[in-house]
Amino acid sequence: MSDEPLLLAVPSKGRLQENAFAFFAQAGLPLMQPRGSRDYRGTVAGLPSARVLFLSASEIAKELSLGNVHLGVTGEDLIREQVPQADTRVLLLAPLGFGPASVVIAVPQAWIDVRTMADLDDVATRFRSRLGRPLRVATKYITLTRSFFAQNGLGDYRIVESLGATEGAPASGTADVIVDITTTGSTLAANALKVLDDGLILKSEANLVASLRADWNPTALSAARAILARLGAAARARAVQEVKALPKGDRAMIVKLAGEQFGAVAPFGISADGPLVLHVPKSAIYPIADWLMAQGADTVATTDLDDVFQSTNPLNERLLAALGPR
């Protein structure tokens, strides 16, 4: 049985690179590039059974799909675009909270009557009847574009493959409309384009992705378990705050209601005296503070957490479940 190390692919450049480095460091998994930032092979400090490959975000999607790496960080847009039958090849383990971007369809602002995909369908019909040619769509998101147009019943168009500066295509006359990724919208605005009202194709962010086709030997599995435990602990710590209070009344009932109403848990159990310690989703902090005071607490104190390690490792369990019996 092979005991090759776990291969982790991390963006080497572009918008995801800096955040990905910071993300692993924050999770206690600093990535090392022994020969400097142009060294495209590295290690994870303290984890000799893992190797890091620094690749472009789009190559990472490809390598995950082929099973050439075990884990990778890349944009969901690239997975959806580049991985055929994604569900059989990769597992999106966790969104990482950075690299937000939307894949959209945008048309010239000058097309004032064109606001929806239905309007665009009318435009395509007019292009065909008056100009004798199809609507041209510039994009590098060919698969996403085809399936979105098909869902919207728009069949008479042609894709003009674009490798960059896609937003320039309508002005330069090589295409009529575009499908591309946008975050702030400033590139669209600078090119006098607008997003159709129902033109959101996909909302994306950076994800931790596992390949289901990789050689998941015992060494790779145990390295993944270690990485996922730390990432899981950091993710849990980002999602909750610790809340301390001395409510009056039946604590078991209070914990039960806090769970039902606010998604809170009492990770260290329910003691009869001393403050009650809850882990509470960040979005529920203000309402649960009010509620605990209504239950007789004089003071409610909240703390940010660095890590919340749990003996059950939900990320690892999802990976094992997706890999199936072995």
Ligand SMILES: Nc1ncnc2c1ncn2[C@@H]1O[C@H](COP(=O)(O)OP(=O)(O)OP(=O)(O)O)[C@@H](O)[C@H]1O
């Ligand atoms: N404003 C944005 N524009 C483009 N991509 C973004 C943006 N914000 C986040 N991303 C994410 O970053 C991923 C990689 O984009 P990036 O521009 O870094 O690489 P790339 O365009 O593939 O590289 P290159 O253009 O050098 O080939 C995108 O697929 C997307 O998931």
Ligand SMILES: O=P(O)(O)OC[C@H]1O[C@H](OP(=O)(O)OP(=O)(O)O)[C@H](O)[C@@H]1O
């Ligand atoms: O909505 P915004 O915040 O303006 O960002 C969107 C732009 O950013 C990306 O290009 P990038 O800079 O990555 O160049 P590329 O086309 O070479 O990938 C993307 O392709 C858009 O052009």
Ligand SMILES: [Mg+2]
């Ligand atoms: Mg880019």
